[in-house]
Amino acid sequence: MRQITLHDTRSGRLQPLEPRDPGRVSIYACGPTVYGRIHVGNARPYVVFSLLKRFLAHEGHDVTFVANVTDVNDKIYDAARAAGVPSEQLAREMTAAYMADTEALALGRPDHEPLASETIEEIVALIEILIERGHAYAVDGDVYFDVRSYPAYGELSHRQVDDMDQGEGVDGAARKRDPLDFALWKAQKPGEDTAWDAPWGRGRPGWHIECSAMAETLLGVGFDIHGGGSDLVFPHHENEAAQTAAARGAPLTRLWVHNGMVRLDGEKMAKSVGNIFLLHEALAAQGRDALVLYFCGGHYRQPIAYSEERLAEAARSVERIRDAGRRLVPGASPPELAPLREAFFDALAEDFNTPKALATVFEWVREANRRGEDGAVGDGDLREMLGVLALDGLLDADAAGGEPDAAAQELLAAREASRVARDFAVADRLRDELAALGWEVRDGADGPTLVPRGL
Numbered sequence: 001m002r003q004i005t006l007h008d009t010r011s012g013r014l015q016p017l018e019p020r021d022p023g024r025v026s027i028y029a030c031g032p033t034v035y036g037r038i039h040v041g042n043a044r045p046y047v048v049f050s051l052l053k054r055f056l057a058h059e060g061h062d063v064t065f066v067a068n069v070t071d072v073n074d075k076i077y078d079a080a081r082a083a084g085v086p087s088e089q090l091a092r093e094m095t096a097a098y099m100a101d102t103e104a105l106a107l108g109r110p111d112h113e114p115l116a117s118e119t120i121e122e123i124v125a126l127i128e129i130l131i132e133r134g135h136a137y138a139v140d141g142d143v144y145f146d147v148r149s150y151p152a153y154g155e156l157s158h159r160q161v162d163d164m165d166q167g168e169g170v171d172g173a174a175r176k177r178d179p180l181d182f183a184l185w186k187a188q189k190p191g192e193d194t195a196w197d198a199p200w201g202r203g204r205p206g207w208h209i210e211c212s213a214m215a216e217t218l219l220g221v222g223f224d225i226h227g228g229g230s231d232l233v234f235p236h237h238e239n240e241a242a243q244t245a246a247a248r249g250a251p252l253t254r255l256w257v258h259n260g261m262v263r264l265d266g267e268k269m270a271k272s273v274g275n276i277f278l279l280h281e282a283l284a285a286q287g288r289d290a291l292v293l294y295f296c297g298g299h300y301r302q303p304i305a306y307s308e309e310r311l312a313e314a315a316r317s318v319e320r321i322r323d324a325g326r327r328l329v330p331g332a333s334p335p336e337l338a339p340l341r342e343a344f345f346d347a348l349a350e351d352f353n354t355p356k357a358l359a360t361v362f363e364w365v366r367e368a369n370r371r372g373e374d375g376a377v378g379d380g381d382l383r384e385m386l387g388v389l390a391l392d393g394l395l396d397a398d399a400a401g402g403e404p405d406a407a408a409q410e411l412l413a414a415r416e417a418s419r420v421a422r423d424f425a426v427a428d429r430l431r432d433e434l435a436a437l438g439w440e441v442r443d444g445a446d447g448p449t450l451v452p453r454g455l
């Protein structure tokens with residue numbers, strides 16, 4: 001088994017992956033707050049940690065991957081109010097949309113996808129322990145974590161306590177003993193239409209405690225990898241780490257692994273900035289294969305630009321791999337190519353370096369093409385490498401490139417009817433369903449046709 005290292009934010013160093021239970025690796029990655037369709041930036045942690053799971057499984061680990069859904073949150077109340085629908089309905093619809101959008105990435109689903117709204121009992125129990133141990137206090141139906149009661153606070157984000165701002169604004173400011181404290185439970189306010197009973201009164205959990213509770217419920221404390229976007233290091237992950245350590249006397253996780261942001265025109269892609277491409281739109285425009293390749297083209301820790309150039313490069317890479325696949329034959333690859341396969345997996349073992357691993361794939365392809373002039377080359381190595389990146393389907397392009405079946409033709413007809421009726425939301429949804437079946441709609445002079453996605 002290869003030694004695997006990952007960059008750990010807390011220590012600031014590459015650390016060996018030494019699982020709590022040998023042979024088993026547990027991963028928790030923060031998922032979306034479901035108040036709108038997810039964008040390409042939101043999709044990055046889903047892609048990074050789904051692919052990391054595939055790699056660890058390839059290396060022989062039994063991996064459990066948990067990606068939560070934050071379905072109780074201020075942003076959901078605000079968005080539901082603006083849309084004039086109950087917040088529970090908006091959260092349910094957007095959870096379903098998130099599942100469908102990420103399903104179209106075809107990376108395999110996480111093993112567990114807990115909802116905050118279904119973990120309330122565990123959240124309340126965790127808050128009770130924090131109060132008992134003197135790390136939290138209730139005031140007027142709210143509960144706050146007493147940051148100064150936990151001396152190691154700041155060890156993850158490496159910030160000085162006095163430079164911190166929890167970002168909670170004026171909300172609860174008058175009830176906090178210290179402005180540094182953050183909310184574990186918030187009393188129900190007028191206009192908030194979801195609330196649960198708790199010993200401190202009716203209300204709902206704060207965002208940070210939701211993740212601490214969901215993670216330990218499914219994985220126990222001291223699990224192996226806690227992932228998420230680098231924008232979550234502070235305050236979200238700092239607070240998760242503090243709560244769990246204060247309540248349990250043990251660290252939440254062994255390694256904190258953070259992915260860089262997706263950037264558009266030099267700025268972080270974010271709904272608040274307004275520079276977003278929705279994932280389902282990006283999937284429809286680029287095809288699933290090119291989008292997955294685009295993500296693999298950047299090291300997970302670095303920011304990655306969502307640019308025409310990067311997307312065009314990914315599309316060219318898709319073509320190069322398909323092209324190579326057509327010249328290979330099924331079966332074992334020549335042993336002379338094995339060192340390149342090893343280099344591929346070694347690159348992933350060292351801080352999950354997907355761009356380096358991809359470069360090795362193309363070196364393998366060049367070498368195979370050269371050898372192909374003297375006889376058929378088996379595709380075994382390439383299939384194995386691409387399988388870890390969920391791109392091995394590229395080698396079956398010709399097999400999958402037959403005629404669309406009746407179900408696909410029906411969806412295409414329904415989409416065309418919706419377009420004619422100018423019901424574009426339905427038309428987009430049907431296009432996404434076609435994409436999930438592996439078909440891309442091309443609108444040509446003779447009307448729409450279906451082509452295998454990614455071609």
Ligand SMILES: [Zn+2]
Pocket residue numbers: 029030031211236
């Ligand atoms: Zn979280």
